[in-house]
Amino acid sequence: MKNWVLIDTSGWICFFARRGYEDMKKTISLLLDEDRVAIAGPILVELIQGARDIEEKRNIQDYAKGLHWLQMTDEHWYKSGELIFQLRRKGVTSSIIDVLIAVLAMDYQCTLLHKDSDFDHIARNSSLICFP
Numbered sequence: 746m747k748n749w750v751l752i753d754t755s756g757w758i759c760f761f762a763r764r765g766y767e768d769m770k771k772t773i774s775l776l777l778d779e780d781r782v783a784i785a786g787p788i789l790v791e792l793i794q795g796a797r798d799i800e801e802k803r804n805i806q807d808y809a810k811g812l813h814w815l816q817m818t819d820e821h822w823y824k825s826g827e828l829i830f831q832l833r834r835k836g837v838t839s840s841i842i843d844v845l846i847a848v849l850a851m852d853y854q855c856t857l858l859h860k861d862s863d864f865d866h867i868a869r870n871s872s873l874i875c876f877p
Contacts, residue, residue: 749783749813750776750876751850753859754791769860772876776858785815785849787842815849824848828871835870839863847873 752760752773759766760773776782789809796802822845829844839847840863847867850857851874857864858876868875 747781749781749853749855751783751785751815751846751853751855751857752776752788753846753857753861753864754788754795755861756858757788757792758795759860766860772858780813783813783815783853783855784809785846786817787845787849791842815853815855817845817849821845821848821852824852828867832867832870837866837870839867843867847871850874 756769756773759769762770773782789805792805792809793802796805825841825845825848828848829839829841832839832844843861843863844867847857847864849855851872856874856876857868864873864875867873
C-alpha cells in the first residue's frame with residue numbers, strides 16, 4: 746500500500762455537502778490530489794443508495810472509478826464475523842457494514858477517514874487506525 750486512506754460514506758457525505766465541513770473537504774481534496782484515496786464496495790453501495798437522482802448516481806459511480814479499489818474476499822466476511830463477535834463481548838454494538846469497512850481498512854493497512862463515532866468505538870477495541 747502507498748499510505749492509502751479509505752474514506753467512509755460519512756466522509757464522502759461531508760465532502761459532497763453543499764455547505765459546511767470545510768476541513769473535511771480540504772483534507773479529502775488533498776488526498777485526492779495525492780492519489781491516496783481508496784474505496785470499497787460497501788461504501789459505494791451506501792453512496793449510491795443516498796443519491797438524489799440518476800445524474801448524481803452516475804457522478805458517484807464515475808468518481809469511484811478513479812479511486813483505488815479494495816477487493817472484498819470471503820476472508821473479509823470471516824474476519825468481520827470474528828470482529829463483530831469480539832466487539833459484542835466488550836459491549837460495543839456496531840453495524841455489520843461498519844465492521845466490514847473497518848476490517849477492509851485494517852486488512853489493506855489503510856487509515857480510515859470518517860465522521861461516524863461508531864468507528865471510534867471499533868478503533869478503541871481493534872487495530873483500526875482512523876485519520877486524525
